[in-house]
Amino acid sequence: MKVVIFDLDGTLIDSAPDLHRAANLVLQSEGLPAISFEQARSFIGHGAADLMRKVMRASGLGDDAGEHARLLAKFMGHYEGEPGLTTLYPGVVDALARLEAMGCTMGLCTNKPEQPTRIALRHFGLDRYMQAVASGDTLPQRKPDPAPLHHVARALADGTALYVGDSEVDAETAERAGIPFAIYTEGYRKTPLEALPHAHAFDHWDRLPDIVAAHFADAVA
Numbered sequence: 001m002k003v004v005i006f007d008l009d010g011t012l013i014d015s016a017p018d019l020h021r022a023a024n025l026v027l028q029s030e031g032l033p034a035i036s037f038e039q040a041r042s043f044i045g046h047g048a049a050d051l052m053r054k055v056m057r058a059s060g061l062g063d064d065a066g067e068h069a070r071l072l073a074k075f076m077g078h079y080e081g082e083p084g085l086t087t088l089y090p091g092v093v094d095a096l097a098r099l100e101a102m103g104c105t106m107g108l109c110t111n112k113p114e115q116p117t118r119i120a121l122r123h124f125g126l127d128r129y130m131q132a133v134a135s136g137d138t139l140p141q142r143k144p145d146p147a148p149l150h151h152v153a154r155a156l157a158d159g160t161a162l163y164v165g166d167s168e169v170d171a172e173t174a175e176r177a178g179i180p181f182a183i184y185t186e187g188y189r190k191t192p193l194e195a196l197p198h199a200h201a202f203d204h205w206d207r208l209p210d211i212v213a214a215h216f217a218d219a220v221a
């Protein structure tokens with residue numbers, strides 16, 4: 001059984017422009033200066049609540065829990081609509097179709113909350129490929145805790161799985177889960193590639209089907 005589990009932001013979709021826009025709409029409504037695109041991008045990885053906490057700190061708003069809840073609700077209001085500025089990375093849909101034709105069973109493990117995860121998967125026609133999904137609020141734990149990745153792997157099969165992601169969080173999650181990791185190098189990673197544990201690396205989605213085929217051929221051998 002070939003099980004491939006994907007991260008979402010920075011891996012399948014480039015969602016940073018919409019996350020940046022939503023963060024700045026919150027700041028604008030509070031009469032505060034905008035944050036840069038690079039700042040917003042660097043805040044992605046641990047989910048929406050964490051991103052909003054980092055936006056608050058960067059804007060000198062501190063850490064107050066009530067303020068955080070209020071601003072996070074505003075942020076989700078701006079973010080949860082159709083993903084207007086978000087794009088699929090080149091070659092994603094072709095790669096998923098090829099993996100499906102190869103007999104792979106596929107799932108998703110993201111820190112993005114459930115509602116926007118569902119909207120994004122449907123918007124980009126990825127929902128039909130994902131047989132099991134764990135979002136940032138599906139379980140009490142989220143990545144880099146290995147629980148959500150184990151949850152998806154168990155829901156799909158007991159066979160060997162491969163996790164495909166873009167970030168430090170994904171590399172740590174896969175390592176703690178004991179699941180081999182393939183890293184997409186064009187996402188939101190901040191650490192040099194060599195410093196992150198990974199079994200495979202790829203810079204274009206065209207390359208993933210061959211990597212997956214070789215990975216599972218070796219796993220069986």
Ligand SMILES: O=C(O)COP(=O)(O)O
Nearest residue numbers: 008009045046047110111
């Ligand atoms: O929403 C985030 O911060 C990260 O989402 P991801 O786990 O899909 O990369």
Ligand SMILES: [Mg+2]
Nearest residue numbers: 007009010166
């Ligand atoms: Mg990611």
